[in-house]
Amino acid sequence: MDDDGFLLNIAEPSAFAGPSSKGKIKKGGRWTERVKSKHIVQKRTRNEDHPETRGDQQERPQKRPRTESKTSSAPAPTQRPAVQGKPAQIISSLFSSNPTLPKQSAPKHPSTSKSLAAPSNAPLTDSSTFQGLRLNPLISAHLASRMNIDKPTAIQRSVLANLLDPNPDIAARDVFIQSQTGSGKTLSFLLPILQDLLPLSSLSYIDRSIGTLAVIIAPTRELAKQISDVLEALLKLRLRPEGTSADAEDGQGGNLTRWLVSGLLVGGSTKTHEKARIRKGLPIIVATPGRLLDHLQNTESLNVGKCRWLVLDEADRLMELGFEESITGIIKGLDGRRKLALNAVEEGKSMEVGGWDWERRRRTVLCSATIREDVQKLAGTTLVKPLMVKAITAEGNAPVIAAGADTTSGDAITEQKLTPPSQLTQKYVVVPLKLRLVALIALLRSLVSQQRTQGSRIIVFLSCTDSVDFHWTMLGGTTMGGPAEEDPSGSDSDESDAEEAKGSHRGEQVEARSPLLPGCSIFRLHGSLPTPTRLSSLNQFTGKARKRKEAPGADPKAATSSILLCTSVASRGLDLPLVHAVVQADLPTEGGATEYVHRIGRTARAGKGGEAWCFVSPSESEWVGWVSARMQDDTEKGKGTAAPSLGEVGIESVLCSGFSCKSHEYEDRATQIQLACERWVLRRKENASLARRAYQSHMRAYATHPSDEKQMFHIRHLHLGHLAKAFALRDAPSAVSRAQGSSTQSRLTSAKLKSQPKDKSAGAKPEKERARDLERKAKKGDWVIDHSGDAERRMQEVVRRQGKLTRKGGAMVSGGGSADYQVPDLGMLEKLVGK
């Protein structure tokens, strides 16, 4: 990897405890360097004499006397005394007291172990053509000439063969699609809709006021917007019958799609604007369920009586997010409006022009990665005589359709495990908790440098919104040089208070830049951000905005690589071009192996290459075998094929590669980076608060792993002191909760008090006493870090209950119904415990 500005910013290599010191005490030069050099030599000697004092031992190390820290090559761990009532700070070494890592067979370098498998989601290379599948030649010609899409993918071949089949028996059936990520499902349902609506262009009365003829529902705003963009691209094709000139009489150049206007209806945008568009007519609607149901119930001008198509994309996600009731409501709404429209026509009360084929039924397409019980139930209630359509990956095979029985029960819909694209390389790194932050920075540096010429796009998944905010803000604010380490009176300086008072936080800023990741723009995405910020982050990440920067006169230093820090909100369906790597710094807390496959499926799309990385802590290493077994294709076709394997890469290789150094030099560089992050946390009160919040929310998120994964992800396995370090905190765990607790204490107390029964029946403590108890507890820092099984169980129950409660209404978060995991705040937890 090339050196860059980053290296120049940190201390001279000679100052590091690298092999270059060759065991000699430095003579001459600055006294600080001489002292450092002396420490290094002393440490080496001790390590040789007592190798057991390096890189340590047990799962949950005992607290050691502070003298132990002198054995580390990194700056000596110290406990800073409490100043003016502030909690003591712990500056411990990154490379001591870590659990022993399982032996690696062959430590691999990050850039090795490329996948050689043939792509499984690429366009077919056999004789299949779109025209051969009965796609209108006008559409296929335009796909090739304007969108560079010549050949169908396997799933497109299977789906089009069904949906374009004129046989009335097939046309009478609905379709269930299951396929790999990035295999082109969006076009597989949009093309048949377009082809079906195109002939209506010849009706003399046709225009957009005809009403809505197709409805597509997606679980998240981002996914709905993306489908809407692909649809708009298709509609912009300005399909003209052969021989029609562009300046035909209608002023539209005979454009057959002129009346086919699409509309996006999603939560978070202004309803007034949407209503105005609905009034003018939207023949195709792409929507999120909540907003569509709202319009069906409250917008009279929404004319869906003639709707011919209903698509439920990512149906399993829709179910996970609790949209079942909304979907049922939408289907009832569509049926009801149809009946009303038909009655009006039959009674002669309608203004409708005659000639509409009211006999034609609405066809439903349901896409889902998994076929769990709730999805089967949905299929049972929404699909008629469903045909189960899966991709045929083997080249040269004729389309194979797994047909369901002629029932509406959905019984014949059979599960097939979701497998990742075969060309996708999967790697994992066993990272001790303490090293998580520096390991993430190192890995990102390494991935960015691999793709420097093309400019890389990397997606990083984190456990919760607070963690995303912390990493994004911290990376954008950390400097390697910078001011003095911290204000000796603590971080609550007047300056920071004044800035805070002015509200000088990062606000709606979308892009962050970091000296630790030179040439990179860093974006974030989670459900608590306002919709415009979410869309702007995605736009800029995918480079639409960057194209403008590259325009003449634009800033030549504009970043060439982009990193998107996000929660699971970005795991489904998003097609972000040129993403070459996905990093799961936190493994999914919900959705198990399926969620993992969806996340890694943001790369290696449509036959392109890509790599997926995940961090596994030593106590989670069993997860690797667990997830591999769940990705094994155990259908007849898949039997005998090897399970998709995750290759291990050593933590040392990641650090060496990321910090461009050899051998143990990485310890010093990693330490410098860690210290820079810790300094950032100390610099301002709001930084510290952000870090503490992220740490606590991460733990709450961790507690939500389902019970069948608890043996791998138990909160009791987390060394909380080490975890604090991963959030650049120098506080002891109890101090973290105390510091955060003091700001939420009043909320906690009032919440708890409110939840108490009003009567003072026998045995109940008087309110004042209870409040004192609570205060005492909060001061002790017991709110979160209480390892007694009971507190932990209660917390988990509460988190689960809260999840269920929020999902019941179909809305996931307070911030606007996104597919985001939103951790409850402490007040909420306490409130629920009290119920």
Ligand SMILES: Nc1ncnc2c1ncn2[C@@H]1O[C@H](COP(=O)(O)OP(=O)(O)OP(=O)(O)O)[C@@H](O)[C@H]1O
């Ligand atoms: N026939 C094709 N030839 C080349 N590229 C295609 C073809 N069909 C689709 N693509 C491209 O493949 C990418 C993935 O398509 P799409 O987003 O529809 O996948 P998907 O199956 O819905 O993925 P996911 O399961 O992740 O939602 C898109 O960039 C799309 O433009």
